[in-house]
Amino acid sequence: MVRVTLPDGSKLEIANGTTAKQLAEKIGPGLARAAIAAKINGQLADLSTPITADATIQIITLTEAEGLEILRHSCAHIMAEAVCSIWPAAKLVYGPTVEDGFYYDIDLDEPISPSDFERIEKKMYEIAKADKPFIRKERSRSEALTKLASDRYKTDNINRTDSDVISFYSHGDGFEDLCRGPHLPSTGKVVAFKIMSVAGAYWHGDPTQKMLQRVYGTAWPTKKELDAYLQRLEEAKKRDHRVLGKQLDLFSFNEAGPGFAFIHPKGMIVWNAIVEFWRGVHNKYGYEEIKTPIILNEQLWHKSGHWDNYKENMYFTRFDDTAYAIKPMNCPGGCLVYKTRQHSYREFPMRVAELGLVHRHEASGVMHGLFRVRQFTQDDAHIFCTPEQIKPEIIGVIELAFEIYRAFGFEDFHIELSTKPAKHIGSDEIWDISTSALKDALKHKEIEHKINEGDGAFYGPKIDFHIRDCLKRSWQLGTIQLDFSMPQRFELVYTDKDNTEKTPVMIHRAILGSFERFIGILIEHYGGNLPLWLSPEQVVVLPISEKSNDYAKIVEKKLRDAQLRVGCDLSDEKIDAKIAKAHSRKPPYMLVVGPKESQSGTVNVRIRGDKKTKTVEVDKFIAMANRKIAEKKVGLTLED
RNA sequence: GCUGCUGUAGCUCAGUCGGUAGAGCGCGUCCUUGGUAAGGACGAGGUCAUGGGUUCAAAUCCCAUCAGCAGCUCCA
Numbered sequence: 001m002v003r004v005t006l007p008d009g010s011k012l013e014i015a016n017g018t019t020a021k022q023l024a025e026k027i028g029p030g031l032a033r034a035a036i037a038a039k040i041n042g043q044l045a046d047l048s049t050p051i052t053a054d055a056t057i058q059i060i061t062l063t064e065a066e067g068l069e070i071l072r073h074s075c076a077h078i079m080a081e082a083v084c085s086i087w088p089a090a091k092l093v094y095g096p097t098v099e100d101g102f103y104y105d106i107d108l109d110e111p112i113s114p115s116d117f118e119r120i121e122k123k124m125y126e127i128a129k130a131d132k133p134f135i136r137k138e139r140s141r142s143e144a145l146t147k148l149a150s151d152r153y154k155t156d157n158i159n160r161t162d163s164d165v166i167s168f169y170s171h172g173d174g175f176e177d178l179c180r181g182p183h184l185p186s187t188g189k190v191v192a193f194k195i196m197s198v199a200g201a202y203w204h205g206d207p208t209q210k211m212l213q214r215v216y217g218t219a220w221p222t223k224k225e226l227d228a229y230l231q232r233l234e235e236a237k238k239r240d241h242r243v244l245g246k247q248l249d250l251f252s253f254n255e256a257g258p259g260f261a262f263i264h265p266k267g268m269i270v271w272n273a274i275v276e277f278w279r280g281v282h283n284k285y286g287y288e289e290i291k292t293p294i295i296l297n298e299q300l301w302h303k304s305g306h307w308d309n310y311k312e313n314m315y316f317t318r319f320d321d322t323a324y325a326i327k328p329m330n331c332p333g334g335c336l337v338y339k340t341r342q343h344s345y346r347e348f349p350m351r352v353a354e355l356g357l358v359h360r361h362e363a364s365g366v367m368h369g370l371f372r373v374r375q376f377t378q379d380d381a382h383i384f385c386t387p388e389q390i391k392p393e394i395i396g397v398i399e400l401a402f403e404i405y406r407a408f409g410f411e412d413f414h415i416e417l418s419t420k421p422a423k424h425i426g427s428d429e430i431w432d433i434s435t436s437a438l439k440d441a442l443k444h445k446e447i448e449h450k451i452n453e454g455d456g457a458f459y460g461p462k463i464d465f466h467i468r469d470c471l472k473r474s475w476q477l478g479t480i481q482l483d484f485s486m487p488q489r490f491e492l493v494y495t496d497k498d499n500t501e502k503t504p505v506m507i508h509r510a511i512l513g514s515f516e517r518f519i520g521i522l523i524e525h526y527g528g529n530l531p532l533w534l535s536p537e538q539v540v541v542l543p544i545s546e547k548s549n550d551y552a553k554i555v556e557k558k559l560r561d562a563q564l565r566v567g568c569d570l571s572d573e574k575i576d577a578k579i580a581k582a583h584s585r586k587p588p589y590m591l592v593v594g595p596k597e598s599q600s601g602t603v604n605v606r607i608r609g610d611k612k613t614k615t616v617e618v619d620k621f622i623a624m625a626n627r628k629i630a631e632k633k634v635g636l637t638l639e640d
Numbered sequence: 641g642c643u644g645c646u647g648u649a650g651c652u653c654a655g656u657c658g659g660u661a662g663a664g665c666g667c668g669u670c671c672u673u674g675g676u677a678a679g680g681a682c683g684a685g686g687u688c689a690u691g692g693g694u695u696c697a698a699a700u701c702c703c704a705u706c707a708g709c710a711g712c713u714c715c716a
Contacts, residue, residue: 103711111644199711200643207713211643214711246651255689255707313715363641363714364707372715418716457716464716476716513716545673572672573679580677594675606676613676 005056014051021047021185024059034061036189037070037182044070046136046182062189062221069097074134074184075124075193075219076102081175082123083112083215092177093153093203093212100229101218105201107153112213117195120215124193131188132172136181138165144178153203154178192226193219241523242369248528248585250519250536251370259367259374261516266536269565270519273534275355277407277632278379278512285400287351287381292333294357298323303489304332305425309458313360330356331483331508334382335490343494348504349385349393355515356380370520371475377515383507384492387433390505394441394463394480401465401478401511408522409531409634413467413477415447418455425459426485434482435461457508459485465511467521475521481508528586529608532636533629537587541568541603542578544594551598555591555618562622564629579606588636589625607636614638 001013004023014023020038024031024047037060038045044066051057060067076095079102084090087108095104106112112120139147141158144166148154157178158166170176171187184190196216203209220226237243245251250267253260263271279289295317301307306314306328315326327333334352343350359375366372383393405413417438420431438461442449449463456462462481483506486492493501512518522530532538539559543552549570559566567587569578575592582590591603592613603621606613616624616638624638 114645197710198644201712202642205713207642211712213643216711253708258707360715365641365643365712366714367708455716462716479716510716517716542676544675547673572674574672574674575676576674577678578676583677590676592676596675604676611676 002051003054004051007058016052017050019047020045020049020051020057020059023051023057027059031059031061034063035059036061036067036184039066044182046134047185048136049182068221070182070184071190071221072097072102072219073179074187075190075217076104077134077169077171077175077177077179077183078124078127078187078190079120079193079195079215079217080104080106080177081127081171081173082120083108084175085123086116086119087112091151091153094157095177098216101196101216103214103216105203105212105214107210107212112198112215114198120195121193124190127171128187128190130172131186133186134169134171134183136183137168137170137176139168140164141166144168148178190219192221192223193217194226194230239524239527240369241371241520244523244528245369245520248523248536250523257375258364259362259372261370261373261375267519269536270522270530270534271515274512274515274518277533278404281400281404281407282351282353282381285351285396287353289353289355290334290337291354292330292337292356293327294359295324295326296333298325300332300336301325304335304486305459305489306332309423309425313362315359315361326359327356328358328360330354330358330378330380331382331486331506332490334380335486335492335506338382338384338492339490343384343504345386345494345496345502348494349383349389351381351383353379353381370516373514373516376517378510379512379515380508380510383509384487384494384504385507386494386496386502387505390434390437390482390507391441391444393507394438395445397480397507397509397511398441398445398447398463404511405465405467405477407632409525410467413465415442415449416452416464416466417442417449418452418457418462418464420461421454421456421458423458424456430484431461434484437482438463438480457481459483460508475517477513477518477521478511479509479513482506483508529588530586531632531634532588532625533632535586535588536565537567537585538565538625538629539567539589539591540582540585540587541566541591541593542575542582543568543570544575544592546570546572548594548598552593555593555603558618559622562626564622564625589621591621605638607638609636 002016004012004014006012014026021035024035035047037047038049039058039060040049040051041055044060060070062068062071080092080095083106087110089108091107093105093107095102141164144158145155148158167179167181168176169179169181169183194217196218198213198215200211201214202211218229220229248266249264250270251264252262254262298316310328314328317324317326334354355377357375357377362372362374385393419435442463460481460483462479464476465478466476487503487506492504494504496502522534541552541556543549552568552570556566556568569582579590586608588608590606592606593603597603597615602615602617604613604615605621
């Protein structure tokens with residue numbers, strides 16, 4: 001007999017060798033039906049695993065995250081069998097679970113296309129319906145290597161594990177795959193899945209290796225959950241900033257300039273609203289602003305180190321027999337401004353901001369709407385200071401960043417620290433000093449952070465700010481980068497207290513990162529429903545009929561005089577059509593006006609996302625709207 | 641950059657077996673003046689991404705280029 005402890009703390013005596021499945025049956029028939037795996041002493045295992053010693057055991061069902069993962073992993077195996085049965089030449093490489101699904105990397109020369117998904121799924125349903133048991137078979141390492149000697153991928157997988165026992169899983173019909181497991185008891189538990197996409201993926205993520213075909217799928221405990229997931233994807237698609245940017249007429253792209261965004265009038269309203277706010281906050285934090293040229297002599301970029309470290313991403317041009325580069329970063333320009341006169345320690349810290357337009361030639365396959373472009377405006381700044389000022393300055397930047405993020409409604413952000421990369425300039429000592437300065441500042445603010453070893457910029461370590469949008473996707477925004485090298489390369493100096501010339505420390509930092517990307521993130525975060533202060537069209541006046549057009553024009557003028565961004569629909573459509581048309585532009589407020597309103601000097605307010613309307617005096621509405629704008633309120637509810 | 645897919649009206653998309661192109665929305669004109677999510681009629685709008693090739697004939701088949709999409713690798 002062995003003693004098992006269940007999650008609720010209760011203990012049970014069972015015969016030695018009882019399987020987890022039998023244990024589940026003992027606990028209850030409901031649990032036995034729902035059981036798909038077990039966690040024995042914290043280790044996931046198949047339901048068929050015999051219990052041979054005292055243990056803490058949890059029966060895993062599909063309601064647990066681990067259960068869902070097992071389901072998806074088993075589904076990946078079923079897909080693998082289906083693919084192998086359709087293309088016998090297919091060689092399986094690696095098939096893990098990912099968030100919301102799974103994929104399997106397959107080496108097959110014939111391309112798998114979306115039109116093949118249906119027959120793969122059909123085959124998968126056959127396998128699932130047959131309800132074949134997943135059977136684990138263990139072999140010794142040498143036995144396994146012998147068995148799979150002809151399979152370079154599986155041999156590689158075995159060589160990458162350190163376990164002496166190598167397990168295989170089969171589910172009948174001779175299909176067997178090397179796998180750590182655990183798996184579902186049988187294929188019949190898989191009822192709701194879908195092949196989502198296929199894309200290339202390098203073996204081991206190494207571009208010098210063969211490109212494999214990665215088939216993505218998703219699997220859920222029930223059809224209903226699968227449908228809900230697909231529905232969620234549809235909703236997410238509607239929030240895509242590339243779709244909304246077109247629909248709301250904010251920006252566009254053109255073949256004439258791949259990766260270069262065209263910002264439309266409405267997009268510029270959002271842009272300028274952000275800039276205005278940004279300037280205000282930076283002024284408060286003691287920044288001054290400069291603007292430096294976009295095109296600068298190539299020699300400058302040799303001096304800065306960009307030529308050696310960033311050339312592949314730079315645009316170059318040539319005229320009057322002179323080579324020029326189009327700036328990918330603002331720092332060299334900033335250094336030249338610094339050098340135009342002498343500086344004293346008394347001026348420090350000098351916080352010099354620049355909304356700098358930079359060009360970076362990104363690889364063609366990485367462009368993605370406004371999120372990844374080849375030309376963008378950085379909200380850059382360079383802080384020149386003494387070594388003692390590093391820590392307080394970094395703390396200041398962190399506070400500034402948080403203040404700005406919160407104003408845009410982002411509360412969920414996290415920070416990552418990146419250290420010295422293989423390709424770098426500057427001595428190890430300098431890197432150590434600057435890395436610990438960043439760590440100290442984070443420690444002081446008690447900010448949790450992830451560390452990315454070797455991920456820093458070539459000139460110094462950095463802190464990155466990442467935010468999550470409402471779909472929980474993470475995007476990098478700001479960055480703080482310490483730089484001891486650039487000031488030396490540019491021979492920047494200041495006169496210290498002791499009347500000697502010293503090299504200042506330079507801190508590069510951006511808060512929003514790129515205006516283009518940030519606007520894209522805002523659009524997705526709000527699903528196009530921008531807060532009042534950012535909305536291109538804040539209010540739209542809709543007369544009931546032509547008879548109320550004059551009153552509508554009066555209201556429109558009043559709102560415009562009060563600095564509100566207002567539109568007015570004087571077309572000969574019915575009010576329903578006017579509302580529907582305005583709706584697609586997502587204005588925060590629609591003001592319906594007819595004879596009633598014109599008599600009482602009121603407007604009937606229809607708030608975005610709310611069908612209930614409320615009649616208020618025009619002046620009251622204006623005061624309310626302007627108050628919300630001033631306070632950057634996200635909510636639109638009319639309060640008195 | 642790599643792999644796969646896609647490119648037809650301003651937008652979203654149809655277009656069968658190769659026989660010179662269609663819808664809805666939008667746009668214009670007219671009718672309609674309607675109280676909270678799309679009233680009606682008529683009309684304009686296309687070098688079917690670009691360049692080659694096959695064919696009596698190409699939006700359709702083939703090749704190349706460009707761009708976009710998904711992912712990988714990058715980048716931050």
